[in-house]
Every structure is written in C-alpha cells, then in structure tokens.
Amino acid sequence: MEHIVNRHGLDMPKLGLGTWPMVGEDCTRAVVQALELGYRHIDTAAGYQNEDAVGAALAASPVPREQIHVTSKVWWDQLEPQALRVSCERSLRDLRSEYVDLFLIHWPTGDMDLRRSIDALVALKERGLARAIGVANFPLPLLREAVETIGAPLAAIQVEYHVTLGQSKLLDFARQHEMALTAYSPLARNRVSEIPAIVDIARKHGVLPTQIALGWLLEQANVAAVPKAGGAVNQASNLASLDVRLDDEDRAVIAALPKGERLVSPAFAPQWDEVV
Template structure:
C-alpha cells in the first residue's frame, strides 16, 4: 500500500498506535512491530512511553530514513517556551535528532494558536520536525490554522472508524489536501463483535477487525494507527492490507449507525 505524501513527508498508511502501552510492554511491542515490517510509530508526551519507544528504536536495525515517528505536544504546553521544552524532552526520550511529524495533541480553550503553530514551524525550519500537524481539530479550528495562519498542516489525527461519521471534517480536509490519521480505528475493540462486520469477514475468510481496518485504508488520504501490543494482532492488522472488499461490503458498512464517539474528554472542542 503506497504511503501518503503530505508536506514533504511520506506517511505509511498503517502505523502502530501506542496509547496506554508503557515500559517493557511498549518496548517489546515496538520491537515486534518493526520486525514485522511496520515503519510508522505513533506516540505522544502524554503517553509516558517515549523512553520505551526510544529504546526499541535504538535496538532495531532499521535505517532512520525508513522510519516515520510521530509525537505530540499536550494542550497544557502550547505556549511557545513550553512547546520547546516538551519537544526537547520528547526527542531526548526517543533518542532521535528529529521526529517526522509533530502534532498539537488537542486544542486548548483560549490557546494562542498562531503562536503555537509559529513555534512548531520554527522546529520544522530547524530540521527537528520534518512536518507539523494537528489532532482532534474541528473544521473551524482547521480553517483558522490553514486559512488564517497559513500553517503547513500535514495531517489531522482524529477518531475515525466504522461507527463514527467524520464526513464534514473530511470534506474540508479533502479540499485542502490534508490527510486523516485515524486513531481508535477499530472502535476500541468494538468492531470485532459487530455482526455486520463479522458476516463480511466470514465471506472473505478474515476477521471483523480486519474488515473495519481495510474499510478505512481503502479511503483516499486516510491512514490508521491501531494499537496492538501482541505480535499476533500486529500481524493480523498487516494482513488486513490484502483483504479485498467489494461494493456489497461497502454498502453494508455504509448502512451501519455512525454516531458513536468513544473519545471525548471534558476538554474536547465542540465537535462538528
């Protein structure tokens, strides 16, 4: 599957999400994923696992140019000096000279978005972040970033899966050629027990989770970062790339209710 090209970087369509993985479990998961062929690793300062990921990256015999590493700055650190400190801490823990993508993890109420993105752009200009982007941004926030501030947004990382309609924000992102990176692509495991997906999976000799994942990856300019700590799950997600969904499958998935958002903390923006 060809990687996504955005703002000068090449973003593998399938990556490894690492939220809620820490310590040896995280390190072993990243080592396993890299050995299987994963080259896109997603982390964040809030995950408290960048040191474990750094250890795995150091131990792996993978050329740096083949890797894509994303990290993110937490909303409480969006002042320029705080972004710098957070970024320095992240690359130190990751044992890297640069990250491929650095994101605003969540928008913060009252944030100075122009100042935050200007600081991140300086990191890009310094070669310490190859590209910058955002996560959990609504259309209104994207418009501010892209049209008012004119920041080179390389992606918007948002919750997206077969149970959640994101068509409004996706239409705007398509207009501006901004890829979507889907987190919780398996609906926090709920996709595996959906009867419609199970029926489609049985037809293809696959699993419901593989159907849900391939449905995402078949869409234009969409990448996905399923969390998978076990080697078997990582391999199953890779195997989903070979699945061929047909029009009947897509029609059945389109008919599923798409009103379930599973990640909406108290500080989340007013969703579109």
C-alpha cells in the same frame, strides 16, 4: 506498504502502530516486534508517557531510523511557544532521535493562542526538528482557522475515526488541502468485532472483523490508521488488513452503520462538530 505523500513534507505509511496505553518494557518489546514484522510507522505522544520506551525500541531495532516514520505530539497544557518547543526537544531526547517525522498538537484548548502555537510548530519544522507538522482532535472550524486563516502548512490531522464514527467533513477538508487524516481508535476499541454487519462481511471474505474495519479505512484516499497492538498475532493480523479488498456491497453496508459513536471525549475535549 502504501504511503501517504504530500507537499508538506509528509511521507507516512498508511498503517502504523498505536502505542497508547503501553509503557515501559512492554511498549519497547511491542515496537521492536512490530518493526521486525514490517511496520514502519510508530505513533506516540508526550501524553502517553512512553516516548522513552519507543526510543529504546528505535535504538534496539536494526531498522535504520530514516526508514521509520515516527509521529509524536505535544500535550494540551504545553501550547505556549516556549513550552511547546521545550516539549518537542524533550520528546526528541526520549526518542533518541534528532527529529520527529510528524509533530502534532495533541488537543486544542479553549484559551489557546492558535496563531502563536502554530507559529511555534512552524519554527520546529524550520529548525528540522519536525519533518512535518499537524494537529489532532481539532474540529473543522478550528482546523479551517489554522489552515485557511493562519495559513499553517499542516500535513496531517489525527482524529478518532472508525466504522461507527464518521469524519466525512474533516476528510473532505483534508483532501482539499492535501492533508493526511490519521484514524486513531480505528477498531472502536475492538467493538467492531461485535458488530453483526462487520462480522458478516468478515465471514464472507474469510478474514477477521478487525481486518474489515481496518481495510475499509486504509482503502480510503489520504487516510492512515494507527491501531494499538501489543502481541505479534494482532500486529500481524492488522498488517494483513492491507490486503483486504472490499466490494461495493460491503461499502454500502458499512455506510449504513450509525456514524455518531464517539468513544474518546475527555473533559478537556473541544466542542465536537456534528459527525456525518
């Protein structure tokens, strides 16, 4: 499987397993199954309340921990330095791991002290508790402040990104600063299967619409994707998207789709940039 490797200590498979909203035994079973199928990238978060289930899967799987990339995240109400550190340590206990491969601030808040929170993230990396650090759901001005003003060694940003939500400005910035951009909700909560243009491209290639949507993301430089899939059939189907080969006509059709359909915007979300 192709990896994204950068100077910030990141070595992350481009396709991962999203685990929200799976919990308990269902989550553990799904993660163990995914690892059996060949996944080596698991995405979780304190806010998902399933790190213990993911940890049980990591312990049950014969795949060595060092071969698995695990991303986790600290929730938006735990961004004070001590709270952030405690949250990370709790995540590691639940994950039954001495480190997490990538640790992210899950959501920014309007009253956060960005520099202090970033410093706390860096301290986790320096202690070896996080191999790499990053952020999620940061609009471009806030990401620019973190990277260019504060000088944070961020390895990745995770945001909603799919065929009907553009992230070209964030992606350009990520590439300029050798960061990965991980796409969550990469299948637009499976709405991609209802988009006639995507269905037509899938029929042309003899694959599923979901595989076209994922293939489009995964062929992009610096882009990873973490679709949630609980069943073996969907997990295997998503893995097969790595073999999809789009042509320029396909890309032009996808480029022409609306790019402003944001599906994830809770009450505490930041002010989003205009997407393109």
